Amino acid sequence: MSKGRSSPYALAKGLAEKLIHSLEKYCDKMEIAGSIRRLKQIVHDIEIVALVKEQAMDDLFGQPVEVTRTSLDDAIDLLWDNELLAWRYDKLKGGIKHKRLFHKHTGIQCDLYVVSDRRAWGSWLAVRTGPVGFSKFMMQKALKLDMFFEDGFLLHNHKAPYERRGSSRCAYGAKCPKIIPLPTEVMVFEALKIPYLSPEQREVKFGIG
Ligand SMILES: [Zn+2]
Structure with a gap:
């Protein structure tokens, strides 16, 4: 079960849209998923799926290197610095970055899934x-x-x-x-x-x- 605070649909959706507005320029796609997308009237947490912009990089020898930090990470840090968000955790699992954040003012939890393979x-x-x-x-x-x-x-x-x-x-x-x-x-x-x-x-x- 989620430990996030439950909130009415409109409040959670508004917050999710604000987050997307702040972060979408760092992504190719960003969409609200979870119970908000299913139009549930009570939302336990916000789920957002993001597709990061491709950031192919080569090392000194022309070999591709795995990008572990993107401009999306920096943008999220900025929201954190502005005291809008706080971390719970940030981890890599099965090729995906799962960031669990929560909104400081309301306590609403936000799970952000960062996809890097558009397939x-x-x-x-x-x-x-x-x-x-x-x-x-x-x-x-x-x-x-x-x-x-x-x-x-x-x-x-x-x-x-x-x-x-x-x-x-x-x-x-x-x-x-x-x-x-x-x-x-x-x-x-x-x-x-x-x-x-x-x-x-x-x-x-x-x-x-
Ligand atoms: Zn196969």
């Missing part, structure tokens, strides 16, 4: 929009179609080659030639052969009260 933008948006039941349904539907998601929700169009600690692993990882690019959410529904459901319909069908 996974659609799946990230769908998974973070939820609800949990829908996200699980997506994963199961993929397996039924002999596909699977891994490493930040990249969709591999082949059977999982082996199982490790309950999760499937592709030997080629993000370089697998059978990854289906999902740059939009609609493409996720198409790839998984699920008739499109609006976020509110996902709430009605898969939400729990």
Whole structure:
């Protein structure tokens, strides 16, 4: 369960929009996900998915280096300096940056998921929009179609080659030639052969009260 303070839809949405307004110039895309997108009237926390601008860099020897800090990080630090936000944590998990922040004035929690691979933008948006039941349904539907998601929700169009600690692993990882690019959410529904459901319909069908 979330420890964030619950708040009415309008307040949470207003705050989410302000955050996006402050940060969107550092991203290629930024969208409100979670229960706000599903139009729930009581919101426990704000979820935002961001696609960072590509910042390919080479080192002295012309080898690509992994960018660990982006201008988005700097912009968030600035909001923190202005006492608008405070950190809970900032970590890298499965190729994604998950920043948990909270708004100092209201105590509303904000989870920011920073996606760097645009092939996974659609799946990230769908998974973070939820609800949990829908996200699980997506994963199961993929397996039924002999596909699977891994490493930040990249969709591999082949059977999982082996199982490790309950999760499937592709030997080629993000370089697998059978990854289906999902740059939009609609493409996720198409790839998984699920008739499109609006976020509110996902709430009605898969939400729990
Ligand atoms: Zn693969």
